[in-house]
Amino acid sequence: MPKLTDTQSLILSRAASRPGNLAMPLPEGLHGAAAQKAVTAMITRGWLEEVDADLRRGEPLWRETGDGHGTTLIATEAGLEAIGIEPVAASAVASVRKANPQPDAEPTPTTEAPGQPKPVAIRAGTKQAQIIALLQRPEGASIAEIVEATGWLAHSVRGLISGGLKKKLGLPITARKIDQRGTVYKLDAA
Structure with a gap:
């Protein structure tokens, strides 16, 4: 893992907890040349x-481009990996952002729709x-195999798969019945 300063760790961990991995606003007290140096x-x-x-x-601006537009900062997959968030989580967040393109003709609502999954980071x-x-x-995992590996109860595993991974993170998990293994869940590569 790369060596990060406290400021860099704080910026990336806050970005990981925000929708779309927005790194703005920067931590309180980080202004001017210090902010420019850290971000650069x-x-x-x-x-x-x-x-x-x-x-x-209502995304906060990092800088104005001069043509009536501005830019903001987002944490990349490499940035999330630098603070210990696994690549699958980072790519899940990135795929959610890419899968929901905003049309230019319609105004975007300021609040998120209740049915849309919210990007979440995984430590x-x-x-x-x-x-x-x-x-x-490649062979996936059955509920019994996951229970054995985690020590959780079966209903907790099923709840995480359906609620946490499928709904909240939007991961493409498939289920298939296999003889002598039962229902096998598999995360397809996106």
Whole structure:
């Protein structure tokens, strides 16, 4: 894992908890040249990316481009990995952002629709990350196999798969009955 300063860790961890991995607003007290230096170093390392700000959604500006538009900062997959968030979670967040393109003709509502999944970050070393790794195997994983690996009860595993992984993260998990294994869940590569 790369060596991060406290400021860089704070910026990336806050971005991981925000919808769309927005790194703005920066931590309180980080202004001017110090903010410019920290952000430039993070962009150079590939941890942050400057993207067009959607002013209709109220995204905070990093800088104005001079043509009536502005940019904001988002954490990249590399930035999320730098703070220990597994690549599958980072790509799930990125795929949710790409899968919901905003049409230019219609105004974007300022609040999120209740039916849309909210991007969520996964910390490395958690049970959820462990279950995702089991589901990514070519053979997938059955409920019994996940129960054995995590020590959870079967209903907790099923709840995480349907609620946490499918609904909340929007991961493409398939289920198939296989003789002598029961229902096998598999996370298809996107």
